[in-house]
Amino acid sequence: MTHTILIVDDDPIQRRLLDSMINRLGYMTRIAERGEQALEILTGPDGEGIDLVVLDLVMPGLDGMGVLSRLRQAGKAVPVIVQTANGSIETVISAMRAGAADFVVKPVGAERLAVSIKNALRAEALEDEIRRINRHAQGALTFKDLVTRSPEMARVIRLGERAAKSNIPVLLEGESGVGKELLARAIQGSSERRGRPFVTVNCGAIPDNLVESILFGHEKGAFTGATERHVGKFVEANGGTLFLDEVGDLPLDAQVKLLRAIQEGEVDPVGGRKTVKVDVRLISATNANLIEAVKQGRFREDLFYRLNVFPITIPPLRARREDVPDLARRFMARIAAEEGKRLRGVSPEAVALLSSYSWPGNVRQLENTMFRAVVLCDGxxxxxxxxxxIAAQVDGFEARIPPAPPAPPPLATPPAYAAAVPQFQSARMVEEAFAPAPLVALRDPSRVSLLDENGDVRTLASLEEEAIRFALGHYRSHMTEMARKLGIGRSTLYRKLKELGLDDSGEDTEDAAA
Known part of the structure; x- marks a missing residue:
């Protein structure tokens, strides 16, 4: 989904010109004929869908400066580009002080307006990312910080808002990389535990013999290597939230003690003589089917019902493609600032490409893909x-591959070189020094041998494998070009690569460098 820009102007001719110009630039538009109407849109339920405002300063009734003032009072942070027939420095300073992101002088050209819009949207995306990172660090992340335009995610957010109003245990379900921890932090940031400890435990990364110690703590000398006392994650999260990621990977013996800690609100440190009372909000997450794990005996049924009190399923990114453009732009703005790159945005063609891809690695894969793209970009x-x-896996898109650098020319030996070099003492020494090197037979890397090492004719399968391996390097893993030159379909090529063990696709083949 592209950005929506609100045009506010009392002149019908100017409105039509701006509407046509902005639509040609690839953005959606909404129209307001006066300042009061613009405020109704921006402060109403449709205000969240407005990404930028092009505002005329001189209008009857509530003028542009009045609109800027009211927006500031209402706490609306939407970027505003003001337009005026008077381009004096006093007018510009007044508008900037009132909160405008940029200004243009009537009549504005398409190129000037395009640059202004891209700069304003990029700055707003970067500011939003900075605000989100700060709130993340302070434990104050809220649902407003979640970037989404998807009805599916809107339902998830509504459930999260309800869960935040109580201390009910929450189980977040979804594929890896969909943002389960981010939703858990938003639940805490919107609850009465806002700003208190948020402790994350990756249950799948803890060795089985250390699970109990890490979760519940241990006393000094409780076991070999326990040289000091450790309070455990439950005690660390006391008063705040404990987030158990991949809870389905916990061993069965640890599940028993976890169940008791949830029921009784107390933990038994390893080697301790008494229990420790804790007050934690428990949020669990899994990318596995816990019901199936219960049936197979890998997860305790009583613990499942303790954790699965308020389940929330987060849809994968391919089920909410409306979120891809906004996520991509925000990732680009943050990464470009971190890498010192001056990027204005993502082209409409690239946005269409990213929105068409299935993203098996979800939001995490998209972020890594944007990281690589920012690093590689020279424009x-x-x-x-x-x-x-990505373009190699989506029909209708093709990326240009830069040609390989030419081979360096051979070094020439000037005839008069010997006279200029004092270490050559005789004509014979000169001849020996510049004599051609003995010829060595080199195998052409593009030549395929039809015989094996025993002198027998090679199998068709081995010849096919060698041809595919050579094409993979020759065309630099550009699948569309490989398939075309080999004379096979792209799906057939992917299948053969998988059979040969040359395909680390899904999240890896196309994004291994991300």
């Missing part, structure tokens, strides 16, 4: 060329 905008691996 001021990300295009399809920065996503060659």
């Amino acid at each position: 001021d905008e990300l295009t399809v060329d920065e996503f060659p691996q």
Whole structure:
């Protein structure tokens, strides 16, 4: 989904010109004929869908400066580009002080307006990311910090808002990389435990013999290597939230003690003489089917019912493609600032490409893909060329691969070189020094041998494998070009690569460098 820009102008001719110009730039538009109407839109239920405002300063009734003042009072942070026929420095300073992101002088050209819009949207995306990172660090992340335009995610957010109003145990379900921890932090940031400890435990990364010690703590000398006392994650999260990621990977013996800690609100440290009372909000997450794990005996049924009190399923990114453009732009703005790159945005073609891809690795894969694209980009905008691996898997898109650098020319030996070099003492020494090297038979890397090492004719399967391996390097893993030159379909090529063990696709083949 593209950005929506609100045009506020009392002149019908100017409104039509701006509407046509902005639509040609690839953005959606809404129209307001006066300042009061613009405020109704921006402060109403449709205000969240407005990404930028192009505002005329001189209007009857509530003028542009009045709209800026009211927006500031209402706490609306939407970027505003003001337009005026008077381009004096006093007017510009007044508008900037009132909160405008940029200004244009009537009549504005398409190129000037395009640059202004891209700069304003990029700055707003970067500011939003900075605000979100700060709130993340302070434990004050809220649901407003979650980037989404998807009805599916809107339902998830509504459930999260209800869960935040109580201390009910929450189980977050969804594929890896969909943002389960981010939703858990938003639940805490919107609850009465806002700003208190948020402790994360990756249950799948803890060795079985250390699970009990890490979760519940241990006393000094409780076991070999326990040289000091450790309070455990439950005590660390006392008063706040404990997030158990991949809870389905906990061993069965640890599940028993976890059940008791949840029921009784107390933990038994390893080697301790008494229990420790704790007050924690428990949020669990899993990418596995816990019901199936219960049936197979890998997860305790009583613990499942203790954790699965308020389940929330987060849809994968391919089920909410409306979120891809906003996520991509925000990732680009943050990563470009971190890498010192001056990028204005993502081209409409690249946005269409990213929105068409299935994203098996979800939001995490998208972020890594944007990281690689920003690093590779040499221009001021990300295009399809920065996503060659993604374009190879989406029909209708093709990225240009830069040609390989030419081989360096052979070193020439000037005839008069010997006279200029004093270490050559005789004509014979000169001849020996510049004599041609003995010829060595080199095997052409593009030549395929039809015989094996025993002198027998090679199998068709081995010849096919060698041809595919050579094409993989020759065309630099550009699947569309490989398939075309080999004379096979792209799906057939992917299948053969998988059979040969050359395909680390899904999240890896096209994004291994991300």
